[in-house]
Amino acid sequence: xxxxxxxxxxxxxxxxxxxxxxxxxxxxxxxxxxxxxxxxxxxxxxxxxxxxxxxxxxxxxxxxxxxxxxxxxxxxxxxxxxxxxxxxxxxxxxxxxxxxxxxxxxxxxxxxxxxxxxxxxxxxxxxxxxxxxxxxxxxxxxxxxxxxxxxxxxxxxxxxxxxxxxxxxxxxxxxxxxxxxxxxxxxxxxxxxxxxxxxxxxxxxxxxxxxxxxxxxxxxxxxxxxxxxxxx
Amino acid sequence: xxxxxxxxxxxxxxxxxxxxxxxxxxxxxxxxxxxxxxxxxxxxxxxxxxxxxxxxxxxxxxxxxxxxxxxxxxxxxxxxxxxxxxxxxxxxxxxxxxxxxxxxxxxxxxxxxxxxxxxxxxxxxxxxxxxxxxxxxxxxxxxxxxxxxxxxxxxxxxxxxxxxxxxxxxxxxxxxxxxxxxxxxxxxxxxxxxxxxxxxxxxxxxxxxxxxxxxxxxxxxxxxxxxxxxxxxxxxxxxxxxxxxxxxxxxxxxxxxxxxxxxxxxxxxxxxxxxxxxxxxxxxxxxxxxxxxxxxxxxxxxxxxxxxx
Numbered sequence: 001x002x003x004x005x006x007x008x009x010x011x012x013x014x015x016x017x018x019x020x021x022x023x024x025x026x027x028x029x030x031x032x033x034x035x036x037x038x039x040x041x042x043x044x045x046x047x048x049x050x051x052x053x054x055x056x057x058x059x060x061x062x063x064x065x066x067x068x069x070x071x072x073x074x075x076x077x078x079x080x081x082x083x084x085x086x087x088x089x090x091x092x093x094x095x096x097x098x099x100x101x102x103x104x105x106x107x108x109x110x111x112x113x114x115x116x117x118x119x120x121x122x123x124x125x126x127x128x129x130x131x132x133x134x135x136x137x138x139x140x141x142x143x144x145x146x147x148x149x150x151x152x153x154x155x156x157x158x159x160x161x162x163x164x165x166x167x168x169x170x171x172x173x174x175x176x177x178x179x180x181x182x183x184x185x186x187x188x189x190x191x192x193x194x195x196x197x198x199x200x201x202x203x204x205x206x207x208x209x210x211x212x213x214x215x216x217x218x219x220x221x222x223x224x225x226x227x228x229x230x231x232x
Numbered sequence: 233x234x235x236x237x238x239x240x241x242x243x244x245x246x247x248x249x250x251x252x253x254x255x256x257x258x259x260x261x262x263x264x265x266x267x268x269x270x271x272x273x274x275x276x277x278x279x280x281x282x283x284x285x286x287x288x289x290x291x292x293x294x295x296x297x298x299x300x301x302x303x304x305x306x307x308x309x310x311x312x313x314x315x316x317x318x319x320x321x322x323x324x325x326x327x328x329x330x331x332x333x334x335x336x337x338x339x340x341x342x343x344x345x346x347x348x349x350x351x352x353x354x355x356x357x358x359x360x361x362x363x364x365x366x367x368x369x370x371x372x373x374x375x376x377x378x379x380x381x382x383x384x385x386x387x388x389x390x391x392x393x394x395x396x397x398x399x400x401x402x403x404x405x406x407x408x409x410x411x412x413x414x415x416x417x418x419x420x421x422x423x424x425x426x427x428x429x430x431x432x433x434x435x436x437x438x439x440x441x442x443x444x445x446x447x448x449x450x451x452x453x454x455x456x457x458x459x460x461x462x463x464x465x466x467x468x469x470x471x472x473x474x475x476x477x478x479x480x481x482x483x484x485x486x487x488x489x490x491x492x493x494x495x496x497x498x499x500x501x502x503x504x505x506x507x508x509x510x511x512x513x514x515x516x517x518x519x520x521x522x523x524x525x526x527x528x529x530x531x532x533x534x535x536x537x538x539x540x541x
Contacts, residue, residue, distance in 0.1 A: 086335050198459070199437050199460035
């Protein structure tokens, strides 16, 4: 228990002194996971809307794959992305292994099914009569899509929270494809694993507290946005 | 932070935008976050060095990372040569596999028998002795197997096996694990599968923590033990047997493996590790903090000079 107290004290010390290494690690965690969430959001909302609104052969199979992907183990994603990004792998020519981009890619793969799945489910729960009514009122194809997506913004924000939450806190993929390199790819979760390995539990707890505070702040911002708009 | 704030501002605006202007949503609201994202990506890309191929992947063992030695050496090397090192800390076995596949340019490893096979197979072009320290047996102060003071490492293992005391093995094909396995072989003991023999599958630091929590014995390199001992309730019980020498070599990976190998960088790093400057840092590293050196520099020596073979 004294380690947790020590960790809390150390977390405040790091924050008050604005320890440059801590700031860099925290900002990188945030930048990487926000970028990955943003990319997943663009692809996932599109994909989820299309799958949610259309019927095609193999749809049920695809949906089952997406639902399975919502629980894909980060360490397996990390392994597969590593094999692809290794310099002698299929995309090795891009020189992305052990860079923040590699972590963004792996985290996109992890969060994409979550955001796609949430979008799909929330689009499907809209009353089909609304769609007919909008068409009857003369909405164009794009206007219809936009209005439907807008109508699901509350569950979509939940999707953002779930997607972001799953990747800011994952460590397996970030460790494998990023390599936990000082000043380059060290993020909060990999730094925590490293400090535990070094036996510096106080610092590990301190970094853990900073990570949890960060997740809280981002979710608080999202919650404010979500609850500001009145549900209809 | 300002950038991120703007990003979120746009994103929230995008998501909670009014339905009055459905036709303009793509041009107005979707493009801003995209541009910001692109900027973020470009900012993250903005770094480069002096050599034509400045990026160098060094695969090393967890002990050089967990003890902090490489954190002391790498910045000096990077400043002097302009290379950017990506250190990847894995077990010696995994480091050599990375080298074999051309996924690393240079190795700093400590598994001499495997290294010789690695060189004979043509995976490396140059192998230099850098430094040594030693392995020690650590365990609870109560010492249920009574190994304290035993001069021979093999005898100590026999006592642990006879007492059925818990022994934590790295179990990860690292240099330390290979050393431990060779000692069991020398002791003619089949440790695998015994209830008292447990594999952690993790790095040295984590394995020491597990041994400490379980009041168990383990084999560790001295550097990692000294660097982490304040959180451990483990004592050094057996040390000094010549077979326990822990010898580190730097190996340049054969550039014939792949045109992506940074041979110049690997050579620069190998030369740096045996330079007077690096050797002096190795000699004094940890003395101030732990009262004794963690590593002993050995540039120019052979394994025979150290007496391990």
